Amino acid sequence: MINVSDLGIKFRMEKRRRSRALDFFGEKFGNRQRPSGEFWALRHVSFTVERGETIGIIGRNGSGKSTLLRVIAGVYPPDEGQVSVEGEVSTLFGLGTGFNQELSGRDNIYLNGIIIGLAKNQIDGIIDSIIEFTELSDFIEMPVRTYSTGMRARLGFAIAIHSDKDIVLIDEIMNAGDAAFRQKADAEMDRIMGERTVLLVSHAMSTIEKFASKVIWLDRGVIAAMGEPGEVIEQYLAASKVKKRPPDEY
Amino acid sequence: MIEQLKKVWQRRELLWYMVKLQMKAEKKNKVLGFAWSFLDPLLLLIVYVVLIGYIFGRGGPQFPILLFIALLSWRWFTSSLSRSVTSITSKVGLIQSVRFPLAILPLSGIIIGFFDWLFGFVILVPMLFIFEASFTVNILWLPVLLLIEFVDIVGACLIFAVVGTYLADLSNIVQFLIRLGFYLSPILYSVKDVITSERLTMLYMLSNPFAGLLESYKNVVILGAPPTGYALVGAAVACVVFVIGLWYFSRNEHKLVKAI
Structure with a gap:
């Protein structure tokens, strides 16, 4: 392939x-x-x-x-x-280099989703599980520049893994994330493997x-x-x- | 080249999102936020009206609106141009993560510039009544003029986006050219106020493709007259610049990724 x-x-x-x-x-x-x-x-x-x-x-x-x-x-x-x-390739967002720093996490999910070729309604369908995965809760409305490295990593990983590319x-x-994130990431990897x-x-x-x-x-x-x-x-x-x-x- | 247009058209949703989110990001941190879209052109206008109308005592009764329509249209061109110079280098992270038609980057700046034009026009409309502009059927030319300008801007911005990626000095050069162009174009003045000889007028209008366009904006929006024939100069230049820009960008697009 x-x-x-x-x-x-x-x-x-x-x-x-x-x-x-x-x-x-x-x-x-x-x-x-x-x-x-x-x-x-x-x-x-x-x-x-x-x-x-x-x-x-x-x-x-x-x-x-x-x-x-x-x-x-x-x-x-x-x-x-x-x-x-x-x-189709889901993009790599290594440590959030592709994020717009001024925009909120939510807006960035849409932007990145559209960039890798998802339609808006497709993103509507997966955004809740992305946000849940990131555990950012209220932070999802904050600009990405306020995020820690771990938070960015979670966001990037969540987008890459949830797009069905x-x-x-x-x-x-x-x-980059903490132990809890790693466990979740490992579980996701197991799932898609x-x-x-x-x-x-x-x-x-x-x-x-x-x-x-x-x-x-x-x-x-x-x-x-x-x-x-x-x-x-x-x-x-x-x-x-x-x-x-x-x-x-x- | 046609390929390039197709590629962009296929990703129009991305283009639209870039425009929307970029506008959001620009306004987000400001207390007045969205209001700046209207305040920016208004404050600029006030400065020039005070300068020319009161301090120099020139310009005539309709001067504010004549100036305003020319200023808006000129600003669309210049803001797009200065955005395009850094449009590629400012999105390194994105460009290195995913493949998409890079022309979307300068294009989104042009569309944002057009929205600024529209916001400005919203302010202009009530002023047209206050300063008693004459409405005639000639106003229908306005979309045509906007289209010519759009084609012109796209061509120029595609060229500047490529060159600006390689030559960081271009942003300084562009700032200078914009300033120079501002005084050389009929924005603060109308051509007939400055040049009386017919031959000189012709020479001037032929050498500045924006002159015919700007005079035509004033004609159709404020004076109720048809566009000047010199708008055709602008249209011809626009077509040439567009084709060159498209060709040049398509040829260099794949090199840009590695240059940043």
């Missing part, structure tokens, strides 16, 4: 946007001092995801996990390779181990390992360990 083959996503590295503006106005004018810094946020990434699978994506900060989710969401077109996604992308929002396809980015290995049927370990934009959750996580943890100097050097 998701088929990624030899995917590459390229960014330019520049200190400011000015140089980009120059070469944007015409290769002729700007190109002379074009900064050479191009980097591949993802390269030679290939994998497939079957319907109903839950894929865990792990890796260090900046390894390309979020970029990969954005590609699946259709935000970045691939610079290399192909990506085919069958089915085939593919759910979750970027590190499950671990098998039914929907989930791509889950997380630094919490316990979460990954609990839900993922397959794990992709990204390292500087390439797949370092992929497969059985237990094995891949072990390799990843072993590689991330800070190397200690052997005692005889002291």
Whole structure:
């Protein structure tokens, strides 16, 4: 249902946007001092995801996990390779970056619902269960800027999980909440597992181990390992360990 | 390019929500809230009426309403333009979370600007009676003029939205151009008060596509006259700018996501 083959996503590295503006106005004018810094946020990434699978994506900060989710969401077109996604994607609202800070939680539910392609009456149908899930009660009428990180995470997770889209992308929002939220989030994950396809980015290995049927370990934009959750996580943890100097050097 | 229009049309519900919620967000924290939609243009008008009418002693009896209709229409253009420059960069979080036609961002600013025009017009209507504007069938031209202006604004804003994403300096440049354009366009004055020679008038009207449009607004709403022929200049420019803007935006849309 998701088929990624030899995917590459390229960014330019520049200190400011000015140089980009120059070469944007015409290769002729700007190109002379074009900064050479191009980097591949993802390269030679290939994998497939079957319907109903839950894929865990792990890796260090900046390894390309979020970029990969954005590609699946259709935000970045691939610079290399192909990506085919069958089915509708529920967006990732990692920690509420897509929220309008001035608007209330309720308005943001509508806005985000419409953005991912729900009709207004569909949102009318699910808004009560979203609000109930978030436990925001009266806060739902307050501007999102007044929310704590946990509250935003709850709101983002609730919207992603309640929209009946085939593919759910979750970027590190499950671990932001408190214990009670985590329990509820886990229960929701259990509920949708098998039914929907989930791509889950997380630094919490316990979460990954609990839900993922397959794990992709990204390292500087390439797949370092992929497969059985237990094995891949072990390799990843072993590689991330800070190397200690052997005692005889002291 | 047609594709682009289709994409936006398919997501018109999203566009409408963006407009609605953005307007709500803008007014929400203010004590007077919604009233500012009416107060803003009114206060602006008072400043200019005092300045030109009383301090400089010019303008004639219908000056306030002549100024007002031109001011409203000019403001629609300028507010849309300055919004469009940052329309992409101010929505980074959203753009990186979900795919949607980015043209919706500058477009929502234009529609908000049009609502401001409408609120201003509501204030203008009673003033038309007070200052004895002449109503004729020519008022029917008003929607046509608004359409021309809309097409013009859309084209310009699509271009500025792309360039503004790459070139942050554009917002300063735009502020300057808007100020300059304000004095170069017949807003505080009418062309016939300033230029007497026919040849110069023609030159002026041909070089400023907004001039014919603004004069026509005054004609149809206040003077009961038909639009000037120079409105056609505005219409022609509008079509060209629209096509260029649409083409340019469509060509660059996919690059914008990575530029922010």
